Amino acid sequence: MRVLVIAAAVLALTVGSAQAQMGGGRRQPNERGAKADNTPKVDEKAYKAALERIPEPKEKYDPWGGARPSEPAKKSK
Known part of the structure; x- marks a missing residue:
């Protein structure tokens, strides 16, 4: 029983860190595309x-x- 609790805790910690790295998937559909359009164009x-x-x-x-x-x-001789 003790091994099962420890394994569940390790699994929960692993899933939590993976969730933090992936960002949770709660972004708006075209969030990155909209920011790219608002950048000013460079005038050559x-x-x-x-x-x-x-x-x-x-x-x-x-x-x-x-x-x-x-x-x-300078060397003096």
Whole structure:
């Protein structure tokens, strides 16, 4: 009897976690399709114009600049 109760508890916990992962199936029929239609469309001309307004950097970006010195160490002989 004890084994049967433990097996039922394990089965209940397994079903509960599977239910949480699947979402329960209580969604509206076209919920995802409606959200996709409401997204704004990208205007290619406006995008390219915005990219052209970005100024060019004066010096090259160094992502490791803080980890090492910008100029190599000069050896004196």
